[in-house]
Amino acid sequence: MSRLFAFGLGFSARALAPLLASQGWEIAGTAREEPKIGQLRREGFEATRFAGDKSNSELPKLLQGTTHLLHSVPPGDDGDPVLASYRDEIAKLKTLEWIGYLSTVGVYGDQQGNWVSEETVPKPNSARTEARVVAEQDWLDFGEKIGVPVQVFRLAGIYGPGRSVFDKLKAGTARRINKDGQVFSRVHVDDIARVLEASIAKPRAGAIYNVADDEPAAPGDVVAHAAQMIGVAPPPEIAFEDADLTPLARSFYQGSRKIGNALIKSELGVELRYPTFREGLRSLMPKETPPSR
Incomplete structure (x- = not known):
């Protein structure tokens, strides 16, 4: 019996x-x-509950019989919380066949708008992305030590049902922030699932995969397109310098890069269901049109 255990x-x-x-x-x-x-x-x-420590005695019981382990909990100040808390329990699992670590394309930092591949050397530009690079390597090293293939998936901006620009337009929180030359890569959550499923069928120890769609785009263009789809006025453009952003939100604009996804296609045989944001938004089109704000 195959069993997936997901930290997160x-x-x-x-x-x-x-x-x-x-x-x-x-x-x-x-x-x-x-x-x-x-x-x-x-x-x-x-x-069961996992809050970054080893306080839950029920968790090791649920780990038993795990054949495939998926991990999406971000690292903290003390490193990766899963390895810190359950390294030994995971290492002792005799049934384990595959480990997937969900990381972020943020590890590439600022690539001045150039395309990047999995061969591009990470250039983290924040403590948060530096911790991700360390966590990736810790898991790759751990997999090599216990003889279980670990795959790292560097995810672009995730969207999907209940988490899209349509939801922000409905809530009145969508903004069109303009920073010259800034583009972001993104990926529909269903395509992430397809990549993970393909990797489970074809594991490769030490693999790193970029998971993104085919067309990086400026975030303001995505907002404008979504507004046009549902017949509402897009929010006005705001210059990046004038935008009131949290430190975390502002950090996303510190790097510009285009994420290449050739490897998930050539090695895993993945055919994206939503190759650009246009197909993705079409699948998420709300039945009710939000009021124009």
């Missing part, structure tokens, strides 16, 4: 879970908050 059974893992469950897999995982744990259990998943 969140947006991306929950897109993968039904694909595997339909094939008879058992699905288990963690969340930080009790309401989310309850929701996961109501959806038929085994779930």
Whole structure:
């Protein structure tokens, strides 16, 4: 019996879970908050709490029988929380066949608008992305030590049902921030699930994959396109210098890069269902048009 355990059974893992469950897999995982744990259990998943430490005695029991481990919990000040808390328990799993670590394309830092591939040397430009680079290598080293293939997936900006520009337009929080030459790569959550499923079928120890769609685009262009689709006026453009952004939001604009995705196609045989934001937005088109703001 195949069993997926996800440290962080969140947006991306929950897109993968039904694909595997339909094939008879058992699905288990963690969340930080009790309401989310309850929701996961109501959806038929085994779930327990993980808040970055080893305080939950139930968690090692749910790990038993795991054949595939997916990890999306970000590193903290003391490094990767999963390795810090459950390294020994994971190492002792005799059933484990595959480990997937969900990272971010933010590790590439500022590439001055150039295309990057998995061969591009990471150039993190914040403590947050530096910690990601360290965590990636820690997991690759751990997999080599225990003889289980570890795959690192560097994800572009994730969107999907309930988490798209349509939701921001409806809430009145969508903004068109203009920074000359700035583009972002993005990926629909369903395509992330397809990449993970393909990797599970074809594991390769030490693999690193960029997971992004085919067309990097300026965020303001995506907002304008979505507004046009539903017949509302787009929010006015705001110059980046004048935008009121949190430090975290501002950090996303510190690097400009275009994420190449050739490897997931050539090696894993993935055909993106949503190759650009246009197809992705079309699949998320709301039934009700939000009022113009």
